[in-house]
Amino acid sequence: MSVNARWPALATASAVALGLLAGAGVPASAAAAAPVVTRAGLDPALVAGRGATVDFAEQEAENAAFTGSVIGPDRAAYTLAGEASGRTAVRLAPGQHVEFVLPAAANAITVRYSIPDAPGGGGITAPLAVAVNGKRAATMTLTSQYAYLYNQYPFSNDPAAGLLHPDWWITECGCVPSATTPTPRVDTPFRPMHFYDEQRLLLGRTYRAGDRVRLTASAGAAWTVIDLLDSQLVxxxxxxxxxxxxxxxxxxxxxxxxxxxxxxxxxxxxxxxxxxxxxxxxxxxxxxxxxxxxxxxxxxxxxxxxxxxxxxxxxxxxxxxxxxxxxxxxxxxxxxxxxxxxxxxxxxxxxxxRERIDTDQVNGVGGALSDSTIEGLHIRHTKVGLWFDGPMRNLRVTDTMIVDQVADGLNFHTGVTDSVVRDTFVRNSGDDGLAMWSEKAADARNTFDHNTVQTPTLANGIAIYGGADNIVSDNLVADPIREGSGIHVGSRFGAEPFAGELAIRNNTVVRAGTFELNWRIGLGAIWFYALDRGIDARIEVTGDHYLDSTYNAIMLVSDWGVKDSVAITGVAFRDIRVDGTGTSVVSARVAGSASFANVDARNVGAVGINNCGSFGFKPTGSEFTVTDLGGNDGGGTTGPWLAPWELPNTITCDDRPPVVAPPAPTTW
Incomplete structure (x- = not known):
C-alpha cells in the first residue's frame, strides 16, 4: 500500500495507533468560522435525495474554529482519524476548544467524541464545558466506558490481553502459529478500535442561527477528540x-x-x-x-x-x-x-x-415481530440495536437512530420477509450497519431504503447474505473501517442461496474500501464474495455512486480455497458514477461474469479493470468475463477505464496495485 499525503499508511507505533496525528489548528484568536453543514462529511449536494431524512444539521469539527490540532485524514484501521467521520477530527488538550456556529435555530446538540481509555481498560470520565455565545450553558460528562475494544474477534476490553486466538493467522507478524512454533507475541494494546461515543444534550432554551457553541476540554482527560456536532430543534x-x-x-x-x-x-x-x-x-x-x-x-x-x-x-x-x-x-x-x-x-x-458476547440477547429490540412498526426510537449502548429472529413478516422500521453498538446496527436474521427499513440512521456500529442474514431460512422481499450508515468499525455499511427478491435503494454509506466495506453481497455464514432478483440501486458510498488484513488487499466500495457457494441470482446494480474509494469501486472475489469451485455470474451494472478510486474501477478475483452499461468514471488510480479471475492465467484468458454494453466513459491515470483491449476476459492482474489517492469528489 503506497503512502501519500491524503491517506497516511498504517503504522504500528502506539501514538499513531491511537490516531494522534497532529495538524495545524485555527489560532485561538480566530473568530468562529462560518457554519459548514455536511452529510457524512460531504457537501450535501453530492448526496441529494439519498440517505435518511434527519432533523439535525451535521458539522464536522475540522470545519469549525478551534485551538487544538487536526488528526487525519487517515484511512488506516486502529486509528482515531480512521474512525472519524470524514476520516478527520480535532484533538484538544485541556483548556482548548472547538467553536461551532449554529446554521439554524437549535435547542439540542449531539457531540461525537473520544477520550482515552483507563490504563487497565474499563474507561474514564471527563467533563466537557459547553458555552453558547461566551456564557456557560452546561457541562457534559464524557465517558470512554462504552468505547475501546482490543485484540481479535470477538475482542477484549483489556488493553494488555494476549492473543485471544494464538492459532490464527497474525498478519502483523506474518506467521501461522501452530503446535510446533512459539506463540507469536504482539505489541499491546493490540488492534485498538471503537474509539468513539456520543452524548446528547438539551440546552434548555432555543438559540438562533449564528449563535456560537463552544466545547472546551477539561483536565479530566489527557486529550479530547471532537469529531462532529449535530444540532437540532427538538x-x-x-x-x-x-x-x-x-x-x-x-x-x-x-x-x-x-x-x-x-x-x-x-x-x-x-x-x-x-x-x-x-x-x-x-x-x-x-x-x-x-x-x-x-x-x-x-x-x-x-x-x-x-x-x-x-x-x-x-x-x-x-x-x-x-x-x-x-x-x-x-x-x-x-x-x-x-x-x-x-x-x-x-x-x-x-x-x-461494554463487551461483545455473541450468545447474549442484550439488544435494544429483538425477537420476532410481525405486522409491526418501530418509529422514532433512539438506541445506543446495546449489543445490536435491532436484531430480529424470524420467521416473521411485515415489519416497518422508520425514523430511528442506532448509535454506539458493539455489534450490528440492525439485522434481519432467518426468514424475515416483506419488511422495510427506511429513514434510519446508524453510526458507530461494531459490525454491519444494516444486514439481511438468510441463515436457515431466506430473507425475502425486504427493502433497505433511504438510510444512512456511517463509520461501522467492523464489517460493512449494508450487507446482504443470501435471500430472494430484496432491494437496497437510495442509501448513503460512509467510512467503513475494517474487514468489510460499503455495500456487501456475500454467500457466506451459512446463508441460504441468493435467488430471484437482488436490486441495488441509487445508493451513494463514500470513502469505502478497506484494507483486508487476511488477504492483504483492498476491497471495493461494493463487493461480492462467493465463499459457501457461487452467486448466480439476477443481481442488478443501477444508479449507484462510488465516491473517493480507497481502493476499488467494484469488487468480485472468492477465497483461495474455493476459487476453482465457485463463480459469480451475470451481475449487471448500469448508470453508475465512479468519482475517484485509489486503484481500479473493477477488481475481479473470481470466475464468472458481469456486464457494464453507462458506467462513467473519473480520477481512477490504476488500470480500469484488474482482472485476475481464478488465478489460472490460462492462454484463453481470465475465468472472469466482462461484457461492455456501451456508454462506459472516462478513466484516470492509465487511460479509459474500460479499454477495448481488456475485453472480454483479458488478464490484467496486478495482485496489489499501488494506491493513487484521488482528489476529493465534486458535483458531476
Whole structure:
C-alpha cells in the first residue's frame, strides 16, 4: 500500500495507533468560522435525495474554529482519524476548544467524541464545558466506558490481553502459529478500535442561527477528540392522554427504582382495555427484557422518554446461552409463534453493554415481530440495536437512530420477509450497519431504503447474505473501517442461496474500501464474495455512486480455497458514477461474469479493470468475463477505464496495485 499525503499508511507505533496525528489548528484568536453543514462529511449536494431524512444539521469539527490540532485524514484501521467521520477530527488538550456556529435555530446538540481509555481498560470520565455565545450553558460528562475494544474477534476490553486466538493467522507478524512454533507475541494494546461515543444534550432554551457553541476540554482527560456536532430543534414532548400511563402502574421516572414490573402491568392493562401504553418524560430503569405482543408503546419523544438499564449477569446461562440480560423490548420467540401488532415509537433505549458476547440477547429490540412498526426510537449502548429472529413478516422500521453498538446496527436474521427499513440512521456500529442474514431460512422481499450508515468499525455499511427478491435503494454509506466495506453481497455464514432478483440501486458510498488484513488487499466500495457457494441470482446494480474509494469501486472475489469451485455470474451494472478510486474501477478475483452499461468514471488510480479471475492465467484468458454494453466513459491515470483491449476476459492482474489517492469528489 503506497503512502501519500491524503491517506497516511498504517503504522504500528502506539501514538499513531491511537490516531494522534497532529495538524495545524485555527489560532485561538480566530473568530468562529462560518457554519459548514455536511452529510457524512460531504457537501450535501453530492448526496441529494439519498440517505435518511434527519432533523439535525451535521458539522464536522475540522470545519469549525478551534485551538487544538487536526488528526487525519487517515484511512488506516486502529486509528482515531480512521474512525472519524470524514476520516478527520480535532484533538484538544485541556483548556482548548472547538467553536461551532449554529446554521439554524437549535435547542439540542449531539457531540461525537473520544477520550482515552483507563490504563487497565474499563474507561474514564471527563467533563466537557459547553458555552453558547461566551456564557456557560452546561457541562457534559464524557465517558470512554462504552468505547475501546482490543485484540481479535470477538475482542477484549483489556488493553494488555494476549492473543485471544494464538492459532490464527497474525498478519502483523506474518506467521501461522501452530503446535510446533512459539506463540507469536504482539505489541499491546493490540488492534485498538471503537474509539468513539456520543452524548446528547438539551440546552434548555432555543438559540438562533449564528449563535456560537463552544466545547472546551477539561483536565479530566489527557486529550479530547471532537469529531462532529449535530444540532437540532427538538419539538415539545408528545402527550398521550387516552392511554395506560406507566406512572399509574408504579413506574419511576427518576430512574431510582426498577420499573420493569410496572411496564408489564401497564402492558397487560392496555391489551385488555385496547389502549396504548404511554411513557411520559423521564429516565426509567429497566434491567431486563420487556416482552411485547399486540400492544402499542409510545413515549414523549426520544429526547424526553429514556428507558435505560444495567447489564445483569444471569445466575446460570439461559437456554439460548445468554449469560447476561439487560434493557430491551422483545417479541416472543418465533418458535413460540412470535408476536404481532406491536408498535414502538417515540422513546430512547440506552443499554449498558461494554463487551461483545455473541450468545447474549442484550439488544435494544429483538425477537420476532410481525405486522409491526418501530418509529422514532433512539438506541445506543446495546449489543445490536435491532436484531430480529424470524420467521416473521411485515415489519416497518422508520425514523430511528442506532448509535454506539458493539455489534450490528440492525439485522434481519432467518426468514424475515416483506419488511422495510427506511429513514434510519446508524453510526458507530461494531459490525454491519444494516444486514439481511438468510441463515436457515431466506430473507425475502425486504427493502433497505433511504438510510444512512456511517463509520461501522467492523464489517460493512449494508450487507446482504443470501435471500430472494430484496432491494437496497437510495442509501448513503460512509467510512467503513475494517474487514468489510460499503455495500456487501456475500454467500457466506451459512446463508441460504441468493435467488430471484437482488436490486441495488441509487445508493451513494463514500470513502469505502478497506484494507483486508487476511488477504492483504483492498476491497471495493461494493463487493461480492462467493465463499459457501457461487452467486448466480439476477443481481442488478443501477444508479449507484462510488465516491473517493480507497481502493476499488467494484469488487468480485472468492477465497483461495474455493476459487476453482465457485463463480459469480451475470451481475449487471448500469448508470453508475465512479468519482475517484485509489486503484481500479473493477477488481475481479473470481470466475464468472458481469456486464457494464453507462458506467462513467473519473480520477481512477490504476488500470480500469484488474482482472485476475481464478488465478489460472490460462492462454484463453481470465475465468472472469466482462461484457461492455456501451456508454462506459472516462478513466484516470492509465487511460479509459474500460479499454477495448481488456475485453472480454483479458488478464490484467496486478495482485496489489499501488494506491493513487484521488482528489476529493465534486458535483458531476
Amino acid at each position: 419539538a415539545r414532548p408528545h402527550v398521550e392522554l387516552a392511554a395506560a400511563n406507566v406512572l399509574l402502574f408504579g413506574a419511576d421516572p427518576t430512574g431510582r427504582r426498577d420499573s420493569a414490573a410496572a411496564f408489564d402491568r401497564a402492558i397487560a392493562f392496555a391489551r385488555h382495555a385496547r389502549l396504548k401504553v404511554y411513557v411520559p418524560p423521564g429516565a426509567y430503569q429497566v434491567n431486563r427484557h420487556i416482552v411485547v405482543d399486540d400492544v402499542t408503546i409510545e413515549g414523549a419523544g426520544s429526547w424526553y422518554t429514556i428507558i435505560k438499564g444495567r447489564q445483569v449477569t444471569l445466575p446460570e446461562p439461559a437456554p439460548d446461552r445468554s449469560v447476561h440480560t439487560g434493557v430491551g423490548f422483545y417479541g416472543r420467540d418465533a418458535a413460540a409463534g412470535g408476536s404481532r401488532n406491536v408498535h414502538l415509537r417515540g422513546f430512547a433505549i440506552e443499554g449498558d453493554v
